[in-house]
Amino acid sequence: MEINNFDRQSAAAGIVYGRKKAALFVSALLMIHFGLITSGIAQENLSKEIRWVRQSVEYAAVCKQTYFAAWRAVKSMAPAQQGDWAVVLDIDETVLDNSQYQVELFERGESFSYATWNRWVERKESAAVPGVKAFLDSVRAIGPHAHVAFITNRDAKLDPATEGNLKALGLWGDGDVLMGRRERADTKEVRRQEVITGTGRCEGLGTRTIIALIGDQVGDFFEPADGVSYEELKTQVLEHPDFGVRFFALPNPMYGDWERGY
Ligand SMILES: [Mg+2]
Secondary structure: OOOOOOOHHHHHHHHHOOOHHHHHHHHHEEEEEHHHHHHHHOOOOOHHHHHHHHHHHHHHHHHHHHHHHHHHHHHHHHHOOOOEEEEEEEEOOOEEEEEHHHHHHHHHHOOOOOOHHHHHHHOOEEEOOOOOOHHHHHOOOOOOEEEEEEEEEHHHHHHHHHHHHHHHOOOOOOEEEEEEOOOOOHHHHHHHEEEEHHOOOHOOOOOEEEEEEOOOOOHOOOOOOOOOOHHHHHHHHHOOOOOOEEEEOOOOOOOHHHHHHH
């Protein structure tokens, strides 16, 4: 269960620490704890990174706190915007949790392939990343100048399946933009520019200021230079003024550009 609006959640925070609530909270934690032990036995052969995403409350906590920080930033920046603005989110391991696909690969002794991946996407069974629904509901509640754009490197042909999965989870809003990747040259930066300038797939939507970007790969925030080393890129990220201000990164220990050195 997820509280579906961060502002309501903040208002409720004051009563969480009442005695009765505390007792209920402890009971709930014990139930979660025993539930995890049970599922942990069944899935103990899974790799640690998959287990961490699926079985650790710390993963959920990091995701929730990232989305909450993003919400606080958006809430403070929104009133100063002239005209329309947007938040841009990646899809995989940012909005949708595909750890079940990773489990199935593990069970079959396979590694990633586009054939199995596309079949997984068509099933529309991905779960929501913790915190994302409250974030999106809160952003949309700001008003008509607030917009949501999803920019994903899923094949653009899979956009209908992706949209269906988002709708099933209550994550899709009227007027949202979803842009899968059409071809190699169709980078995320190309698509971010379409959001900003109201061109290409965003023709007719008008110009929009992107006030926050959320993702699990550095390319969700900016395009790393060709041939950049891990050390150089790490320095760029650590010195970049936008992380924690406009850029909000989620953890993905299961896969990523880090595996092949960017
Ligand atoms: Mg991703």
